Amino acid sequence: MASLLRPCPQSSCEFRFYEELGDFLAPERRKRSFTHAFDGTPSVKDRIESLGVPHTEVDLILVDDEPVPFTHRLTGGERVAVYPMFERFELGEGNRLRPRPLREPRxxxxxxxxxxxxxxxxxxxxxxxxxxxxxxxxxxxxxxxxxxxxxxxxxxxxxxxxxxxxxxxxxxxxxxxxxxxxxxxxxxxIDPFTRCARCNGEVERLGVAPDEHDPDRPSPRQRDPDSGERERRDPGNAPQRRDPGRAPPERDPETPPEVRNPTPPGPDKRGRAIPPLRMPGELAGSLSRCRACGQIYWPGSHLSRLRQRLAEVGVAI
CATH class of the missing domain: 3.40.50 (Rossmann fold)
Known part of the structure; x- marks a missing residue:
């Protein structure tokens, strides 16, 4: 009976996490090897995540210099090296832990x-x-x-x-x-300005502002969620939640200031289109419309600010 009550001795491994995986660890465990104690024979995935590193960030695990899967069981005494997603080092298909990349990133x-x-x-x-x-x-x-x-x-x-x-x-x-x-x-x-920043719908190019009587223009029922969708989002009499996919961009705090596109004036009472916008060069008269929500986009002064801000982080549009 005494032997049953005596706690089982813990096992331990030597862990080393490389590069940006150290950001998930306590400061004293970064950029160095450390000993980690555990009970039983847990999977290496269980121990890695118990230390704070999500499995989605890991691309290679070496146990005693041999690649292993997430399901590999630890028994104690091993040396475990954990690597993040590689950009330049080509791994063999048999060593990768992550699934194949998606054909189209969504x-x-x-x-x-x-x-x-x-x-x-x-x-x-x-x-x-x-x-x-x-x-x-x-x-x-x-x-x-x-x-x-x-x-x-x-x-x-x-x-x-x-x-x-x-x-x-x-x-x-x-x-x-x-x-x-x-x-x-x-x-x-990158294929800029082909999707709506508000609702993710596809954007089509227009020569002039659309006529409200255009048969291809989405109806209000098509542009707005139906009653079932509204009820699902906001059941009962709960106060309506802000939805960045539907809120006007000028009032949506989640929309960056430089992409809060102003909407040009609509057609007059007779349905006549507005005159072409006075824009320099290739921007003159350039209008686009979201096929899903009907939002109109046009190249104002915000466009140059947007390009400048994104260029600061190396993104060219």
């Missing part, structure tokens, strides 16, 4: 990344964002729609069902954009 963002969502949409990337998504919804969207989940919530990124996700180290939205472009090699895929 994103879903957690509730704290509204400005980053606007920037990604302006660069032409399919990006879902709403300020009332809960963790289960984000995980379901990522898995069922094959979208990369971007978040600064390490707990969310540790969910075992998540296959494509990334932690954002930066807090400034423009730095976050640069971080996403680097990690997923997006620079060659």
């Amino acid at each position: 994103f879903v963002l957690d509730v704290h990344l509204g400005r980053l969502a606007s920037y990604l949409r302006l660069l032409g990337f399919d990006t879902l964002y709403r300020n009332d998504y809960d963790d289960d919804e984000l995980l379901m969207i990522s898995c069922t729609q094959h979208r990369i989940l971007l978040s600064r919530d390490t707990g969310l990124l540790k969910r075992s069902a998540l296959t494509h996700g990334a932690f954002l180290h930066a807090t400034d939205p423009r730095r976050q954009l640069r971080e996403v472009c680097d990690r997923f090699q997006l620079d060659a895929r």
